[in-house]
């Protein structure tokens with residue numbers, strides 16, 4: 392059996408990504424406006440990534456799901472319905 396020749400791949404040097412925190416601040420007159428929510432776990436200065444349905448913290452992994460008020464109501468109604476239902480007695 393011939394030995395497989397190992398081709399050494401050139402090491403890929405990752406370019407360091409500079410933080411773009413400064414983009415999340417906007418100056419309005421004398422005040423600073425933050426365009427992203429800051430993480431409640433990590434505190435100020437750590438911004439959460441905005442997704443369609445959630446906000447996520449890249450540092451600690453904390454996620455906040457954006458639930459529409461309509462769907463929230465539906466969920467509560469469903470919960471109430473299930474709570475009102477009497478438990479089914481086990482029959483042997």
Ligand SMILES: [Zn+2]
Pocket residue numbers: 430431432433434437448449450451452453
């Ligand atoms: Zn966090």
